[in-house]
Amino acid sequence: MTSSFFLRMxxxxxxxxxxxxxxxAVVLCMHTNPAQALxxxxxxxxxxVTGQKGILASFQYxxxxxxxxxxxxxxxSICDTPNGGSSLANMNCRFGLQLKNRESEWLVFKNGHASxxxxxxxIDASMLGDSHGGSAAYHGYFNEAKFTxxxxxxxxxxxxxxxGAAASGLAEMPGLRLSYPExxxxxxxxxxxxFGLYFEGLAVEPNALVPSGNGWEGNNNGSFxxxxxxxxxxxxxxxxxxxxxxxxxx
Amino acid sequence: xxxRLQSTxxxxxxxxxxxxxxxxxxxxxxxxxxxxxxxxxxxxxxxxFSMRFAPESFIELTGAGVNGVxxxxxxxxxxxxSMTNGAQPGGTDWYATLNGGSSACGGSSAYxxxxxxxxLGNGNSLGAGVTPNQYGIGAMxxxxxxxxxxxxxxxxxxxxxxxLDGSAGNEKPxxxxxxxxxxxxxxxxxxxxxxxxxxxxxxxxxxxGAANCSSGGADCADFLQSQTIIHGKPTTADGKPAILRLMQxxxxxxxxxxxxxxxxxxxxxxxxxxxxxxGALADTLHNVPDFDDxxxxxxxxxxxxxxxGVLHYQALTLDAVRDGSGSATGDFVIExxxxxxxxxxxxxxxxxxxxxxxxxxLNSDGSIANPNEDTRGYVRWGNFDSVNIATGxxxxxxxxxxxxxxxVNPSAATPVTNLGVSxxxxxxxxxxxxxxxxxx
Numbered sequence: 016m017t018s019s020f021f022l023r024m025x026x027x028x029x030x031x032x033x034x035x036x037x038x039x040a041v042v043l044c045m046h047t048n049p050a051q052a053l054x055x056x057x058x059x060x061x062x063x064v065t066g067q068k069g070i071l072a073s074f075q076y077x078x079x080x081x082x083x084x085x086x087x088x089x090x091x092s093i094c095d096t097p098n099g100g101s102s103l104a105n106m107n108c109r110f111g112l113q114l115k116n117r118e119s120e121w122l123v124f125k126n127g128h129a130s131x132x133x134x135x136x137x138i139d140a141s142m143l144g145d146s147h148g149g150s151a152a153y154h155g156y157f158n159e160a161k162f163t164x165x166x167x168x169x170x171x172x173x174x175x176x177x178x179g180a181a182a183s184g185l186a187e188m189p190g191l192r193l194s195y196p197e198x199x200x201x202x203x204x205x206x207x208x209x210f211g212l213y214f215e216g217l218a219v220e221p222n223a224l225v226p227s228g229n230g231w232e233g234n235n236n237g238s239f240x241x242x243x244x245x246x247x248x249x250x251x252x253x254x255x256x257x258x259x260x261x262x263x264x265x
Numbered sequence: 266x267x268x269r270l271q272s273t274x275x276x277x278x279x280x281x282x283x284x285x286x287x288x289x290x291x292x293x294x295x296x297x298x299x300x301x302x303x304x305x306x307x308x309x310x311x312x313x314f315s316m317r318f319a320p321e322s323f324i325e326l327t328g329a330g331v332n333g334v335x336x337x338x339x340x341x342x343x344x345x346x347s348m349t350n351g352a353q354p355g356g357t358d359w360y361a362t363l364n365g366g367s368s369a370c371g372g373s374s375a376y377x378x379x380x381x382x383x384x385l386g387n388g389n390s391l392g393a394g395v396t397p398n399q400y401g402i403g404a405m406x407x408x409x410x411x412x413x414x415x416x417x418x419x420x421x422x423x424x425x426x427x428x429l430d431g432s433a434g435n436e437k438p439x440x441x442x443x444x445x446x447x448x449x450x451x452x453x454x455x456x457x458x459x460x461x462x463x464x465x466x467x468x469x470x471x472x473x474g475a476a477n478c479s480s481g482g483a484d485c486a487d488f489l490q491s492q493t494i495i496h497g498k499p500t501t502a503d504g505k506p507a508i509l510r511l512m513q514x515x516x517x518x519x520x521x522x523x524x525x526x527x528x529x530x531x532x533x534x535x536x537x538x539x540x541x542x543x544g545a546l547a548d549t550l551h552n553v554p555d556f557d558d559x560x561x562x563x564x565x566x567x568x569x570x571x572x573x574g575v576l577h578y579q580a581l582t583l584d585a586v587r588d589g590s591g592s593a594t595g596d597f598v599i600e601x602x603x604x605x606x607x608x609x610x611x612x613x614x615x616x617x618x619x620x621x622x623x624x625x626x627l628n629s630d631g632s633i634a635n636p637n638e639d640t641r642g643y644v645r646w647g648n649f650d651s652v653n654i655a656t657g658x659x660x661x662x663x664x665x666x667x668x669x670x671x672x673v674n675p676s677a678a679t680p681v682t683n684l685g686v687s688x689x690x691x692x693x694x695x696x697x698x699x700x701x702x703x704x705x
Contacts, residue, residue: 114521114522117521147403186408190310
């Protein structure tokens with residue numbers, strides 16, 4: 016398996032940008048040791064934030080596929096050209112899944128590759144009450160059961176009051192807000208997320224038919240279906256997102 | 266200001282550390298740690314939200330080479346999947362999105378397609394919410410009724426007939442659940458599909474732009490292009506949400522991944538195939554069609570509720586198709602497990618009875634007096650509220666477009682033909698098995 020992982024973060028802060036938030040590009044190669052990953056920023060670093068804007072993040076992940084601009088998401092040469100036969104035996108581009116109590120076989124995704132490219136996703140903090148669905152017009156939507164304990168009576172919200180929308184204090188709670196504020200400003204309408212996924216074949220392979228006992232190395236059962244998420248003009252489907260996605264906890 | 270910033274910092278930090286999972290493998294939670302579960306969880310609010318695949322972007326299920334006589338390879342593509350505004354009638358379609366043009370589509374009261382003529386709704390107010398979005402569904406999941414992802418536990422019978430109520434020896438199993446909203450604004454869910462038969466990979470008949478064999482011609486392909494538009498909500502008409510639950514099955518004979526899913530959907534549905542573009546690219550393989558605004562099959566006032574699985578004695582499980590020696594043969598099985606043959610479980614499945622306390626009393630006509638509404642599914646095509654079943658009064662007329670199932674052919678002398686209303690009630694699934702074919 017070969018994968019590469021790119022993360023670019025840019026900030027929208029005014030002049031007093033602290034060093035911790037300088038524009039940075041991180042390139043990680045995860046051939047054998049996927050130990051390096053995003054690191055948490057501590058409260059001290061983040062407490063020096065002075066602006067009210069959030070961050071823009073771009074993220075790319077290529078799994079057995081190429082990040083070259085000429086043909087984004089194309090399968091690497093280590094995968095075989097699909098031919099419905101011998102290509103299903105390719106060992107470089109394979110993914111196996113095993114479920115509990117089904118340990119005598121593997122569900123094997125054969126000759127596959129994937130990629131995902133999130134472009135300039137805005138991550139910001141927001142008051143939940145700023146949302147369209149957080150206005151007084153939607154107080155009637157308040158669903159008490161979602162915010163109470165198993166006993167049905169203990170309110171889990173910080174306000175401790177689940178009697179109604181106004182009393183709940185949800186509108187005054189902060190939340191993480193994800194959005195794509197730039198829309199089609201880059202000239203492309205469906206460029207918010209580029210996602211490609213392909214596997215030529217899918218089959219359940221038993222351990223018993225493979226000398227090593229690893230069913231995921233087997234190709235005795237061919238395939239019953241394949242999946243391809245792409246575009247007429249390339250290997251990645253283009254997806255446009257609009258509006259806001261709020262994440263909060265209680 | 267400071268406390269608010271602290272919460273914000275924590276939330277931002279939490280998001281950024283999600284990627285650190287690579288360094289540490291997931292470890293199984295023990296029952297001790299799970300016993301402190303209280304129901305707190307993540308909430309996701311979708312505000313002014315829309316998702317649109319590009320008109321030429323697709324999800325494709327590809328078929329396999331077949332061995333049986335009479336069988337042909339099938340490939341299905343779902344293009345342009347979109348979730349967009351359903352509160353305002355204004356909209357556009359995939360053809361205009363790709364090629365431009367201002368008068369993409371429009372509805373007519375004559376066909377009842379005010380919201381079903383255009384697959385992509387773009388009439389949302391740009392002043393709504395924080396991020397402007399003309400395609401947005403205003404309160405797709407309000408902060409007051411969000412999508413909730415949480416760990417929870419419920420009482421219920423297990424596969425062996427034991428009632429798990431949290432008492433000693435009968436601990437309630439922990440499940441992971443994702444609950445949808447019970448109230449939401451209308452949305453439009455749509456895609457255009459292409460079903461291709463007998464594709465020969467690498468042949469000119471499999472290339473973009475191949476003509477349809479129904480029109481004749483060399484290097485033609487056999488395919489059907491269609492559009493599907495749903496205008497409604499992922500809830501039932503009376504507000505039951507969709508719920509997905511994951512758990513380990515409480516079955517001593519087969520302890521594996523179990524899934525229960527409560528499907529809820531209400532609204533109007535349209536399926537159509539006619540294309541109005543008569544240009545060179547019309548009805549050619551993989552090229553975006555310009556669908557007719559009115560033609561199609563309509564289902565008005567649909568209300569569907571289908572519970573698959575019951576906590577904790579029935580769940581969807583995955584397994585392999587096996588030969589005589591127990592070895593997997595390549596295909597797999599999705600099974601909604603059989604209801605255990607235990608009287609207490611049966612009474613709970615039909616009547617919600619716990620401990621045989623008599624909730625399964627019958628009416629004088631033999632029907633169950635107190636049926637378990639959580640396990641009773643239904644699909645209604647049409648609103649029955651105003652219909653007198655005995656006399657037929659209140660049924661939609663033969664040309665009605667506000668209720669029931671009807672076809673529209675704008676070219677015909679009588680464009681609308683209404684078949685009436687229909688429904689399936691009292692549906693409970695004791696056992697269901699779906700098996701794939703084609704491997705090996």
